Amino acid sequence: MTALDTQADVMEAVTACAAAAKRAAPELARATDEAVDAALGEMAARLSSARTAVLAANAEDVAAAEESGMSAGLLDRLRITEDRLLGMAEQLRLLAGAPHPERERPIGELAGGLRLVERRRPVGVIGANYEARPNVTVDVASQLIKSRNAGVLRTGSAALRSAATLIAEVVAPALSDVDIDPAVIRLVPSADRAAAGALVRLPNLVPLVILRGSGDSTRELSLLAAKHGVRTLAHADGGGVLYVDAAADLDKARELITAGLDRLGVCNRLNLLLIHRSHYESALPSILDTLRAAGVRPSLPPHDHAIGYEWALDPEREATVTVAPVDGGLDAARLANEETSGLAAGIVTEDRGAAEEFMTAYTGTGVFWNATTRLLDGFKLLGVPETGINIDKVPGPRGPVTYPDLCLRQYAVLPKS
Structure with missing residues (x-):
């Protein structure tokens, strides 16, 4: 298979994930608060019941990373321990109990017997690209579910076994348990780096992508996204x-x-x-x-x-x-x-x-x-997981980005009565 064929296959796989998530997105947008919170509670429970499968998949990822010479710091981020699994479950339970933002709030009155309200609407489908941190799979998936956004997740090869197991054994069945289509959260099955580039090229399917990873790669993806009309929330640099x-x-x-x-x-x-x-x-x-x-x-x-x-x-x-x-x-x-x-x-x-x-x-x-x-x-600051930390110097969500930030504002003008 040529490199071009491989890249085309990757693009096709990412597009298929995005299309499936978009088809399922309206169902999640209509879900009740109770159904959304029940799904998060089920995810927490399944982190315990699927513990053996999750830890086994993660152990394979860690072993492969150690053999490849991954640094101690990156191995620490990759590893899921019993304690970390318990912590992930506790965060999900806290998120399930966190209040849902008001979907509509009054702004004021207009001439002609009209009133103005501000509505919060889901983005639709949000992408996320992250590297060897399998816990981010659960963090991002849970934030998207709480904000009623479908998602397409892409992680690197080092954490792919762990991420796939978390989606298959925790996220998807928890959604099915509350009658929400599990296709609302899709994981790109390819470990190819080209999948990250493909994810930021689909403005009609995935208009917003959360980027987490090393500074250079994230900046490159941000530039590529901008060229294709995709907005990003980028967490590129720290320290x-x-x-x-x-x-x-x-x-x-x-x-x-x-x-x-x-x-x-x-x-x-x-x-x-x-x-x-x-x-x-x-x-x-x-x-x-x-x-x-x-x-x-x-x-x-x-x-x-x-x-x-x-x-x-x-x-x-x-x-x-x-x-x-x-x-x-x-x-x-x-x-x-x-x-x-x-x-x-x-x-x-x-x-x-x-x-x-x-x-x-x-x-x-x-x-x-x-x-x-x-x-x-x-x-640590807000009591809920984050999708990343945004350090942009422009208006918009800044600092830890959590579920209330993942929305669009819509103005509605209505009769007073």
Whole structure:
């Protein structure tokens, strides 16, 4: 089979998934709140009843990834443990109990005996492209179901067995149990990278695609989507910043450094550590001890890389944190704004004025005072899973994107009576 034939087959497979999801979408859009929440509850129950099949499929994925030389951080993201399975089920139960947004709200009255209301409507079909994180299969599927959107999911080869098992053993039967067509959530069966490109080329079937993955690949897909008239919610870059102020409690700073490094392969981990220049020399030995205890090496000045370089995307050097002195909170905020993705930044200080100055100057998605950037997460902040974290600098959903964000606004003009 030629490369062209293979690419054509992939496009055909993605299109078939999208067409099936679009046909099923109206049924989910009409579903009652009770049916939607029951489906999510069934998904939680099936994560337990299908535990053996899910863990076995994931073990095969992990074994293959280890053999291919996947880094420790990426393996951590790929692996499903018993505890993580329990956590996934608990998140589904909480999502099932979360309130549904009002489908219609009054705005005001118009001349001629008319009234204006704002309606929320599902997008229809939403795509999602993500790499070796099988839990994202459940996170995204559940958010789409709660928002009454059909979905086409595409994951990379490393997590495909796990994702396919989660769809077949958890998501699809849970939907069938409440008489919702399981075709509303489709998984692209191909591991070919061309499937990601195919997913962002179908504006009439999949007008919106959620993109999660490494920065370069996600940016490339965003550009391709734009060329084909497909909108994206892209989570391309990350890297948390922590600024240790002159008025910081050093013990608290060390605690937050440790908390920010509990997992290295995630976007909101500590990536850039900035220390007030007046305390840099005195605080550095203690901070270096903390980094060593976390199994992380510092990248100290002079740096041979961009100061905001995201270590989580570097499999060979992910256990690294960049450390640098700064002249104060405004300097730290400037660096975080100009040299990093703008995902999240925090300040450690006992000085309220310094904290407010830093938080006002930082323009990124999440800002933290005496708290770790690891909290920038849909479940930790909002109590529900997320589809991703959007860091766009334009109006629209920003930060953890959850089910209330996945809608279209429609104005309706109606008679008053």
